[in-house]
Amino acid sequence: MNVLVALRLVPDVSGEIEITEDEKDIDREWLDLRLNEFDDYALEEAILLKERGDAKVTAIAIAGDGVERMLQSALARGADEAVKIAWEGDAPPSSRTAARLFAAGARDLSADLVLTGVLSSEETYGQLAPFVAAALDWPCVSSVNEVRVRAGVCEVVQELSGGATATIRMATPAVAGMQTASRPVRYVSGSKLREAAGRNIPTLQLSVEAADERAERLRVSLPDSSQRANLLPSDVNAAAAALRQILTEHGLWKA
């Protein structure tokens, strides 16, 4: 079975973030780029399928800064092939154009299953997995924790709220939006990464009808801070003492 994993680089927002002067975007100057966490799980799940003997894995991403290195590390992780989709624009493609590009890639590479992360931090205008599925007219299930495949069939476990899950079967070709992988993401040693750093990533030329987001981004801002928590003192010991007092007052700690 041909499994295609769509990977995206997103800004690493685990630290503090700032907004640009014109309030149109977050300030990316101080942010590192990293592989979208959910796409990372999608790659891991694909590799697990491959290890079970059921799949051949191709990692695919849209060309841009840092994408080549990301695809090389996907190879180091165990992907059989990696390919980048040519993109000439100054700005990255809109989420719908990106979806169409990935969809075209899936057709071009005769994919049976497309895996990608269920969400990325930059998806205000739509999620990639269902977009790609719609462009291809393939079935799609999001929030998936586990994928199993057999000839012509893909069975997934979808995570619902409160820890409940639903097992759903799709006839391939199909799309799944991964929330986590069946196992934690494995470690890839530096020596494997170095080996992969020399590998060439072929480029795929695809032409699709561009589509904009269909919505206009007006402004980006930081959340309203008027509902801030009461701040404890900035000295660690004073803060601890203050909290102890608060806990005692709430009957949560007996002195």
Add this chain to the structure above:
Amino acid sequence: MTVSGAFLLLLLFGASCLFALRASRLFAPIRMTARAQRFDRPGLRLAGLARAIGLHERLLQIRFAGIVHILIFTSFLVLASAIVQSFGAGLAPGFSLRPVGGDSWLAWLQDVFAVVMLTGVALAAWQRYVLKPDRFRGSNTTDATVIYLLIAAIVGGMLLEAALSIVAGTSASAAWRPVSRSIAALLSATGLSAAAAARGAAAAGWVHVCAILAFLVYIPGSKHRHMVLAFANVYFRDLKPKGELAPPEAPSASLHPLSWKDALDLYSCTECGRCQAACPAYAAGQPLSPKLLIMDIRDWATARGEGERGPLIGGAVSRETLWACTTCRACMEVCPVHIEHLPKIVDLRRMLVDAGDVDPLLQSALTNLQRSGNSMGQASKMRARWTRGLPFKIKDARKEPVDVLWFVGDFASYDPRVQETTRKVAIALSEAGVDFGILYDGEQNSGNDVRRAGEEGLFQTLAQRNIETLAGCRFRRILTTDPHSFNALAQDYRQLGARFDVVHYAQLLLELIEAGRLRLKPAAGQTVTYHDPCYLGRYNGGFDAPRKVIALAGYRLREMGRCRENSFCCGAGGGRIWADDSGVKERPSENRIREALSLGDASLFVVACPKDKVMYKSAVEALGVDDRIEVRDLIELVEVASSS
């Protein structure tokens, strides 16, 4: 040749064959690789060997045991002549050592050293069975017992033979054998006849010889191999600087062939346990004893030779054992036969890392390092954020030439508990007029601990990046506040062709103080103790500069028992600071603080490493003794004129 001579020859031949067979079983199964180029600089090697044997330096670290060893060792040398005598006389009638004093002063020496030997063995047995030092825990007691008995039989046989010869009147050296004469006198008193004595002497002679042959056959399977192997092991020791770790043989070798030097290490081990006693992981209750590690690998290798195919990692040696090591090198520092524990641990870790077999916390740290060049997972671009709030702008060494390029290090840059100290160093340097700069976000983790955690590929990547960045800078020296960075820059990076003049900030502070460019805070006559960081002290010999600074500052220094080369690691090195410590019974850092407190009058615990600052501060708080002792970095002894 007489009948008995022929019989002796047969026995000798048989024993030699058995010896050779048993010895060959040790080395044959271990594939010998070309690794370990240890044939260089024979002069230096011999000199070191002579010193090790002649001075018994490491053995005498434990005075009692060292003296016992001297007794036994010297006796062996002297009594070797008795072995030559017995076999020579047994095989070739008429053979005699008379020309070399065999009936005179040599005989006297033999007699006297027989007593010395028996005394040594008795003391050794007393130490082992009565004193029962903890370092022997896990060592093979049966082996020791057999050796004591065999030696007793050999020496006893020799003395008896001599004594009985004297009674029989056949001894040529009676005048020179005081001990044997005394025994002879006792025997005569029992009414023993000369003829019976002659027969007894012959019998004792056979006991003597057979015990020797039994010993010969026994040696290959016993820790007493070290009698032969130790010389070789010390000769072939690693002459590279301590801080330089050898790269792996093949980029990602999945098979682990032990080299001949590894085999030599394993079979030279005497199970003395000095390494175990020095190991901070062992003291913390973790499943690592360097001694048991060597013994386990040795037993695995031997079993392999006998056809067993059990795994090494996960079988003979557990993962927890391998990951418990802090790479402090205390084990290698104290080993009398110069066994190299550390490279074996690192090599095995390399195998695990290559297979992706690392625990989640370490994986997280390594992934962060892969992604953003620091283990904290913070943005690489935030590295120099600690400089915010300084009253001046630190030069960017990538853009302009500087005299001193300050390689700050991960912890000093990112950890809020340490940033204050880093700022103080910056202010001190500025006030002393030092022309310095930093690499800002061009700096990456130096890779010292990454390499020792077994992630060689990542180390190479980090090192290469740092070297490239440094290649674009103009500077005279590199300054580090972190001994781990110091070690990587000064030692490991040389393998990649980069030679830097690296100075630790204790040294620079000393220079500045002596030149009058920095003032020291007036000490209130306090008594302090100083902790030698592993990578500054034991690894790189940097013991004196911090002590001089402390002395110049007017403090009274009280040394802890485990100081200088014997300093006791804080427990953070080798990737341990990125690891799960749920197996720890007592943290090494707490053990150390208690050692400092036991001095009685030291109110300050002075450190010169950011990880030490973090570990010991935690330890003081965890023990609840912050009213009795305070952890201070070396920079805090320095007065900064306009300090806030």
Add this chain to the structure above:
Amino acid sequence: MGNVLVFVEERDGEIAPTSREALGAARTFAAGVGCQVEAIVLRAEAAPRPIEAPGADVLLCVTHPTLANICPEAALAVVESVVRQREPAAIVFTYDAVGLDLASGLAMRADRPLLSHVIGFAVQAGQIEARSQAYGGKAIVESRAAFPVVLTLMPGAFKEAAGRAAPEIVELEPPERLDRLRTEFVAETRQDTSGFDLTVAEKVVCIGRGAADESTLALARGLAATLGAEIAGSRPIVDKGWLPKERQVGKSGRKIKPKLYLALGVSGAPEHLEGMSGAELIVAVNTDPSAPIFGVAHYGATVDLGAFAIALGAALKAGA
């Protein structure tokens, strides 16, 4: 101009709370635009009792055997068909596993704008301006889109609608696509409550990504023990295997309402907040002062986690 369509989810025969909120939001929309609220309900067979959809003026029912359980393809086909028939001004979903698939799928297939993670909006003639959460809740994106628009709403951001007079019930024909589906529901499992149950813990210490190193993890465990609290983790912690799934707090883990919730190094992404925002006393420690967790915490501190854990442990153990 068309009405506002709300996709209503039912669990165990009852309308889901998030769908009540969606209906509430739809009422606001309808009031602003001057239209009605239509609720889409999917069933396998005729309901034994009236379907609840407080706030809806019209109930659009589609009945087909394949709609008995969750089947994304079936639901999407139905919604697409209903949208074609009813030509609404807006279609409203909730941000959850089901809504994610439907909203984006519909938006792409029907070529309509989609605004996701919405926490508030204002409508004018023919267009909507909405505020969406982005970057793990650390930023707000304001967007404008013309009708017809698809919206995905964040749980907890909108108030439920009050009941109205019984809605008009309209039965719609299921689309013929339902007879040639390529997706099949197999089984559903509920949370196994026989094992460890985090929801009964009165005090919880939860660690997040910011507590990700050796000393802090151990300190958090120690602190939990001192407090008599259970240790829990946010999703990234559980995904990495550091804590078992039963101790995960959040949208895809447990939703808990303890008396005390101490969050160490938790950033407060919306998915996590869903799991604990109802706690009685929330205290958050995070070195990032702009972490979203501070928006729901009662008390906060931006001090170093490790130092704080030690200090708190010491303060608790010391006498009065």
